[in-house]
Amino acid sequence: MKPRHQTHLKVLFALTLVHFTGDFYSAFTTPLFPAFMDKLNLTLAQVGLIAGVNRFLSFIVQPVAGYLADRYQGRAIILGGLLMAVVFIPLSGIAGSYWMLMLFIALGSVGSSLFHPSVAGMIPLYAGNRKGFSMSVFNTGGTLAFAAGPFFITAIVAAWGLEAMPVTMVIGLAVMVYLWVAVPSPKSEGMASLGLMGTLKKQFGAVWKSIFLIWLVMVLRAVVGQSFMTFMPVLLVSRGYSLVSGGLMITLFTLAGTASGLMAGYLADRAGARPIFLVSHLLMTPALLAMLSLSGSWIYGGVFVAGFFVLATLPLGVTLAQELAPGGRSMVSSLMMGLAYGLGGALAPVVGRLADIYSVATVLWAVSFIPLVTIPLILMFPRVDQREAVG
Numbered sequence: 604m605k606p607r608h609q610t611h612l613k614v615l616f617a618l619t620l621v622h623f624t625g626d627f628y629s630a631f632t633t634p635l636f637p638a639f640m641d642k643l644n645l646t647l648a649q650v651g652l653i654a655g656v657n658r659f660l661s662f663i664v665q666p667v668a669g670y671l672a673d674r675y676q677g678r679a680i681i682l683g684g685l686l687m688a689v690v691f692i693p694l695s696g697i698a699g700s701y702w703m704l705m706l707f708i709a710l711g712s713v714g715s716s717l718f719h720p721s722v723a724g725m726i727p728l729y730a731g732n733r734k735g736f737s738m739s740v741f742n743t744g745g746t747l748a749f750a751a752g753p754f755f756i757t758a759i760v761a762a763w764g765l766e767a768m769p770v771t772m773v774i775g776l777a778v779m780v781y782l783w784v785a786v787p788s789p790k791s792e793g794m795a796s797l798g799l800m801g802t803l804k805k806q807f808g809a810v811w812k813s814i815f816l817i818w819l820v821m822v823l824r825a826v827v828g829q830s831f832m833t834f835m836p837v838l839l840v841s842r843g844y845s846l847v848s849g850g851l852m853i854t855l856f857t858l859a860g861t862a863s864g865l866m867a868g869y870l871a872d873r874a875g876a877r878p879i880f881l882v883s884h885l886l887m888t889p890a891l892l893a894m895l896s897l898s899g900s901w902i903y904g905g906v907f908v909a910g911f912f913v914l915a916t917l918p919l920g921v922t923l924a925q926e927l928a929p930g931g932r933s934m935v936s937s938l939m940m941g942l943a944y945g946l947g948g949a950l951a952p953v954v955g956r957l958a959d960i961y962s963v964a965t966v967l968w969a970v971s972f973i974p975l976v977t978i979p980l981i982l983m984f985p986r987v988d989q990r991e992a993v994g
Contacts, residue, residue: 607799611731611787613738614729614786615723615730617725617891618722618725618741618874619744620731620778620781620782620785620788621681621685621718621722621782621786622719622722622723622742622781623744623747623748624685624748624775624782625684625688625718625719625748626748626749626752627748627752627775628688628693628747628749628752628771628775629688629712629715629749630750630752630756631756632653632692632695632754632793632994633654633657633753635695635756635757635760635765636653637722638760639653639704642698642759643698643704645701646713649701652705653704653705653708656705656709657708657712658706659712660713660715660716662718664713665719665720665940665942666720667716668680668716668717668719668721668941669816670685670757674794678787678789680717680721680784680787680808681717681718681721681722682718682723682779683714683785684713684717684719685714685782686779687710687714687715688712688715688718688775689714689772690711690715690775691711692708692711693713693769693771693772693963694707694769694772695707695711696760696764696765696766696769697765697766697768698819699825703737706795707942708815713838715940718966719940720940721789722741723741723921724935725789726738726848727922727925733868733872734872734922735868735869735870735871735876735918735919735922736865736869736871738868738869738918738919738921738922739864739865739918739919740865740919741918742870742917743861743864746864747861750854750858750861755770755771756866759771768783769789772781773916780939784805789958796904810927810928811917814924814928814938814983815918815925816980817923817984818837818854818920818924818938818939818942818943819848819922819941819977819980820884820977820980821916821917821920821939821944821947822943822946822947823947823973823974823977824884824913824916824943824974825946826920826950826954826970827891827913828871828947829950830966830967830970831891831913831970832965833954833955833957834954834955834967835852835856835894835907835964835967836852836904837958837963838963838964839852839902854914855910856906856907856910856914857914858907858908858913859908859910859911859914860911860913860914861914863883863911863912864914864915864917864918865917867916868918868919871989873988876922877923877981877986879915879919879982880916880919880976881981883912883916884912884974884978885974885975885982886902887971887974888974888975889978890909890911890932890970891914891970892904892968892971893908893909894906894908894909895964903925904993920943921939921940923984926936954966954970
């Protein structure tokens with residue numbers, strides 16, 4: 604048996620590949636809404652309902668999936684969930700009606716919800732002394748997938764139409780052949796004999812206040828990140844930039860977060876997560892305000908810097924919470940990644956409504972100050988030493 608402190612690179616790669624593959628297919632839906640509208644004569648209200656169901660099932664349901672993953676160990680929930688995403692999302696291209704489209708996307712979203720908590724919960728078991736960095740690499744898999752998926756599928760559909768989408772599942776199925784061999788079975792967390800309330804009490808009873816603090820900070824960070832990713836392109840277009848510039852803004856914002864997430868995980872393994880949270884959240888507000896004030900080609904540099912700080916702590920919240928509740932790794936992962944992100948996104952309509960009233964620029968300026976609200980909360984984070992004598 605390998606020493607506990609050793610990092611299992613092959614397993615970590617396989618788990619990150621699960622994350623990348625599932626999110627790659629999940630990223631197909633949103634950029635294809637215009638094509639679905641043209642094919643099925645959908646209204647904006649119908650598109651909004653699909654988007655809402657997609658987000659709800661992909662993120663809000665994750666805590667339930669996390670509970671099931673902690674209680675019922677086995678690879679079926681990982682590989683089965685991934686298979687659903689790989690198969691049903693491409694099938695949306697041949698949907699002949701609105702409700703069939705809704706069904707395919709819903710089933711694909713459920714699949715995504717199933718595998719996320721399980722694989723995230725396994726990361727610390729194989730990370731050795733590099734839990735923060737390993738979680739950052741795992742998170743990078745999903746981030747890169749959401750950057751690459753839209754470009755890939757829009758190119759396919761532009762060339763061959765929506766009917767070509769099912770062909771893309773061949774890629775995912777081929778990857779799953781490798782994953783069938785490489786992904787190990789999750790290790791039992793001893794939850795099989797407990798119900799939902801018993802599981803919550805056992806795993807979070809002594810640390811629930813700390814878990815809640817971390818979760819609240821993650822929700823507020825999600826509000827900031829999703830508000831800017833949703834409405835900054837709108838602001839750019841209103842200022843005379845092209846639609847392509849708006850898309851480039853999202854790519855730069857996301858890629859910057861990929862880089863900062865890796866850096867944050869590396870530093871957190873040496874200095875602990877709390878200092879990284881403090882630095883990134885303190886610098887987030889000035890970075891966002893600077894971005895809003897820039898013009899011309901300077902805006903792209905501002906977008907990159909803002910994304911660097913806004914997305915830096917996304918994997919650290921998961922890692923810190925797992926340190927506090929190691930017996931409920933999948934459950935706590937779903938709370939920090941799924942529920943926090945989902946609730947942050949659920950507030951997007953509120954932000955949009957305020958933007959209708961006060962203007963996009965004004966609302967984004969106000970949202971920029973939310974990170975400062977999180978500073979007192981971060982100062983109350985528990986001191987968890989994540990620097991286990993890095994080899």
